[in-house]
Amino acid sequence: MRTLYNQIANQNRERLAALSDGVFAVAMTLLVLDLRLPALEAIHSEHELAHGLLMLGPKLLMYFMSFLTLGIFWNGQQTQLNQFERVDRDLSWIHLAFLATITLMPFSTQFLAEFIAYRMALLVYWLNIFLPGALLFISWSYALRHDLVREDTRDGVRSAICRRVVIAQSLYAGGALLCFIGTRWSIAAILLVQLNYALAPQLPWIKEKRSVR
Amino acid sequence: MRTLYNQIANQNRERLAALSDGVFAVAMTLLVLDLRLPALEAIHSEHELAHGLLMLGPKLLMYFMSFLTLGIFWNGQQTQLNQFERVDRDLSWIHLAFLATITLMPFSTQFLAEFIAYRMALLVYWLNIFLPGALLFISWSYALRHDLVREDTRDGVRSAICRRVVIAQSLYAGGALLCFIGTRWSIAAILLVQLNYALAPQLPWIKEKRSVR
Amino acid sequence: MRTLYNQIANQNRERLAALSDGVFAVAMTLLVLDLRLPALEAIHSEHELAHGLLMLGPKLLMYFMSFLTLGIFWNGQQTQLNQFERVDRDLSWIHLAFLATITLMPFSTQFLAEFIAYRMALLVYWLNIFLPGALLFISWSYALRHDLVREDTRDGVRSAICRRVVIAQSLYAGGALLCFIGTRWSIAAILLVQLNYALAPQLPWIKEKRSVR
Amino acid sequence: MRTLYNQIANQNRERLAALSDGVFAVAMTLLVLDLRLPALEAIHSEHELAHGLLMLGPKLLMYFMSFLTLGIFWNGQQTQLNQFERVDRDLSWIHLAFLATITLMPFSTQFLAEFIAYRMALLVYWLNIFLPGALLFISWSYALRHDLVREDTRDGVRSAICRRVVIAQSLYAGGALLCFIGTRWSIAAILLVQLNYALAPQLPWIKEKRSVR
Numbered sequence: 001m002r003t004l005y006n007q008i009a010n011q012n013r014e015r016l017a018a019l020s021d022g023v024f025a026v027a028m029t030l031l032v033l034d035l036r037l038p039a040l041e042a043i044h045s046e047h048e049l050a051h052g053l054l055m056l057g058p059k060l061l062m063y064f065m066s067f068l069t070l071g072i073f074w075n076g077q078q079t080q081l082n083q084f085e086r087v088d089r090d091l092s093w094i095h096l097a098f099l100a101t102i103t104l105m106p107f108s109t110q111f112l113a114e115f116i117a118y119r120m121a122l123l124v125y126w127l128n129i130f131l132p133g134a135l136l137f138i139s140w141s142y143a144l145r146h147d148l149v150r151e152d153t154r155d156g157v158r159s160a161i162c163r164r165v166v167i168a169q170s171l172y173a174g175g176a177l178l179c180f181i182g183t184r185w186s187i188a189a190i191l192l193v194q195l196n197y198a199l200a201p202q203l204p205w206i207k208e209k210r211s212v213r
Numbered sequence: 214m215r216t217l218y219n220q221i222a223n224q225n226r227e228r229l230a231a232l233s234d235g236v237f238a239v240a241m242t243l244l245v246l247d248l249r250l251p252a253l254e255a256i257h258s259e260h261e262l263a264h265g266l267l268m269l270g271p272k273l274l275m276y277f278m279s280f281l282t283l284g285i286f287w288n289g290q291q292t293q294l295n296q297f298e299r300v301d302r303d304l305s306w307i308h309l310a311f312l313a314t315i316t317l318m319p320f321s322t323q324f325l326a327e328f329i330a331y332r333m334a335l336l337v338y339w340l341n342i343f344l345p346g347a348l349l350f351i352s353w354s355y356a357l358r359h360d361l362v363r364e365d366t367r368d369g370v371r372s373a374i375c376r377r378v379v380i381a382q383s384l385y386a387g388g389a390l391l392c393f394i395g396t397r398w399s400i401a402a403i404l405l406v407q408l409n410y411a412l413a414p415q416l417p418w419i420k421e422k423r424s425v426r
Numbered sequence: 427m428r429t430l431y432n433q434i435a436n437q438n439r440e441r442l443a444a445l446s447d448g449v450f451a452v453a454m455t456l457l458v459l460d461l462r463l464p465a466l467e468a469i470h471s472e473h474e475l476a477h478g479l480l481m482l483g484p485k486l487l488m489y490f491m492s493f494l495t496l497g498i499f500w501n502g503q504q505t506q507l508n509q510f511e512r513v514d515r516d517l518s519w520i521h522l523a524f525l526a527t528i529t530l531m532p533f534s535t536q537f538l539a540e541f542i543a544y545r546m547a548l549l550v551y552w553l554n555i556f557l558p559g560a561l562l563f564i565s566w567s568y569a570l571r572h573d574l575v576r577e578d579t580r581d582g583v584r585s586a587i588c589r590r591v592v593i594a595q596s597l598y599a600g601g602a603l604l605c606f607i608g609t610r611w612s613i614a615a616i617l618l619v620q621l622n623y624a625l626a627p628q629l630p631w632i633k634e635k636r637s638v639r
Numbered sequence: 640m641r642t643l644y645n646q647i648a649n650q651n652r653e654r655l656a657a658l659s660d661g662v663f664a665v666a667m668t669l670l671v672l673d674l675r676l677p678a679l680e681a682i683h684s685e686h687e688l689a690h691g692l693l694m695l696g697p698k699l700l701m702y703f704m705s706f707l708t709l710g711i712f713w714n715g716q717q718t719q720l721n722q723f724e725r726v727d728r729d730l731s732w733i734h735l736a737f738l739a740t741i742t743l744m745p746f747s748t749q750f751l752a753e754f755i756a757y758r759m760a761l762l763v764y765w766l767n768i769f770l771p772g773a774l775l776f777i778s779w780s781y782a783l784r785h786d787l788v789r790e791d792t793r794d795g796v797r798s799a800i801c802r803r804v805v806i807a808q809s810l811y812a813g814g815a816l817l818c819f820i821g822t823r824w825s826i827a828a829i830l831l832v833q834l835n836y837a838l839a840p841q842l843p844w845i846k847e848k849r850s851v852r
Contacts, residue, residue: 012295015230015291015294017657018231018234018657019234019237019238019287021238021654021657021658021661022234022235022237022239022448022451022661023238023241023242024658024661025448025658025660025662025664025665026238026239026242026243026452026661026665028662028738028739029662029665029666029669029745030242030245031742032669032742032743032745033669035743035746037749037750040753040754043754043757046757046758046759049754049759053759053763064739067735067739067742071732071735074658074735075728075731078651078654081654082651089288092288093284093412096284096287096411099241100277100280103241103242103244103245103280104245104248106242106245107245107248110250111250114250114253115253115256115262118256118259119259120259120262120263120266121262124266198732199732225504225508228443228504228507231443231444231447232447232450232451232500234451235447235448235452235661235664236451236454238451239451239452239455239456239665240455243458243459302501305501306497306624306625309493309497309500309624312454313454313490313493316454316455316457316493317458317461319455319458320458320461324463327463327466328466328469328475331469331472331475332472333472333475333476337479438721441656441660441717441720444656444660445660445663445664445713447664448663448664449664449667449668451664452664452665452668452669453668456668456671456672515714518714519710519837522706522713522837525667526667526703526706529667529670529671530671530674532668532671533671536676540676540679541682541688544682544688545685546685546688550692
């Protein structure tokens, strides 16, 4: 009886994971649609084509930043899904809300790339980092409260996942605040925080975080 | 022999689930393509950009409503797939028809967002809620009649799934009828029904439904 | 040792199935992008909007026909994948070629919808039905020849899968030939053949086919 | 304890595989979006439509070449994932970087198809073959160094995978260099190398490679 129940519950988790992988895969690939070709008529030499490519630089940087964002959240969600014993109805809707914010990422990226000098665009982009982070936090708290986390998950891991989200989001918020000095400072700061989480250089003070992911 | 048979049948179910997750993931992400940026030339200040974003409000609301619709149907189909012992050829085509209506959702959403004041647009959108619901109803009846549902599925669950579809669709139809007063009333009513199913507030009279999902 | 080998071989099959489901899911959803909204400026009344929707009729029919095509080929490929004991390198490339023809389906559909009166458009569309069919035939012959089919697959099934492809493709070719009378006759004939395979009415002479799918 | 750990690690591998299959499926299908229809107004006869189709020839060739590239890399990544005992955090990011280069393939293809006479476009395309190859090389070296490869993977396979990448990339680089004679020579050379890997004619000197894939 218990086994059967787990089996059904597990299927929910598997299908939620499959839907999530699909949404991330499509969002990652759609980001590229914003990289538009230089106009054929405007190009008459290798030199002009090279220049046209260079002009794509900022959009390519935005693409790279958004791909990093998606990669970080994919990893973060995956870590949680792996730790779940099962997924109930409410937790499933929390993750659907999380996926809704993920599908908005190509829009925010395009928005920031187009209006890169505007604080408003930067804040919209930051919101698109804040919301999935907040939803992952809510997801983990909910799972802990409703006993949906595997029994073999150590206490250290349980608290570390929450702490990790709070620290990361504080750094992103700090970076976003820099937009009152200049949006480019914000972008640089957010990118640095992202690279720190993606590359995770082997410094002693982030050892613990590594063990969580 | 029997085991082998189940294994093959199960693979059909697994692949149908995988195809469905893929279709839902793409449809959810394509919804966003309708959120178009304000024209760069029209924006000269933070204030104008904020105004441009506000103008996206109705489209964002449509996006949100359609994402809810897709989430509800994804949950509904998943519940059924989990209860199936196996999937035969006809059941597989019923679900392909269901997926066809799901792929039309980005179109209906765009249609309603563009012609939000027209009853015709509202009725097309409602049709796109009615058809997948009807197909899920047909799917469940077919599975019950052809003995494709797991033996361990309780009788309460068997009837509750049908009842749930009928009640939900009656509420949607009622909401759609409000369009003869005004399409905005219809949208508000449909949205309320959806939020009810997604958030499922803890009222005693919907306890049973919760246990089904 | 043998077990391990099977496990690795099985993974190949699983990942080929996952890639295929993804390609079909995206192709099915992209078909809808060809359904374009009527221009907002041209619509001034419910009546004009209804008329605008009616004008989408032929495109909607094309969409429906292509979805049927994709559904039929998805079922056909799935049947084969389920019967494979394992998938070797060459078989994997045969299925990649098959998937390439599937990704072309949104293009052929759009092409036929735009140039519906031209024989050339009909022949291109037919080619896009013929090629995946031919590749499924090659795939099955290859698998039989290289002993990649499950040992428990009955001889009846082995020959029926080949026969089925040949009969279906003959019917499609016959339908396509009707384009020399008129392309609309071709479309009607192809649609009838497809509906026959999708709905598979319970006539005695197609019983055997049903047992294969 | 050990079993549980493997189970979690395995899930990581499964989800990385699922994300990869999704990205490849979307990228393969998006390639087709570059095949644009001839303008309806410009076509007045079957003959003009046939001519319009012929004009799509170069784009169709590019599509075919990019599909081959994606198929080759999908196979290459799959081979590695199957050999991994588990996937750790860093290896997962190496593969995310690999997937980022895969999502760029529709852009590079479009770029080369539009600017086919320019060396710069050829070099960008070659870079999009070189980068995923380099990342697969880094992935395999990392996995070997960090003991993430299955114990039952024979030494021959271990070295062959690295050698294979190096040989293939040398051939591609050689082909790309031909662009200083003419970009069409480069395209022909790259296509030949790809066909060699996809079709893998049964010559004795490539027997070993075949056993690896």
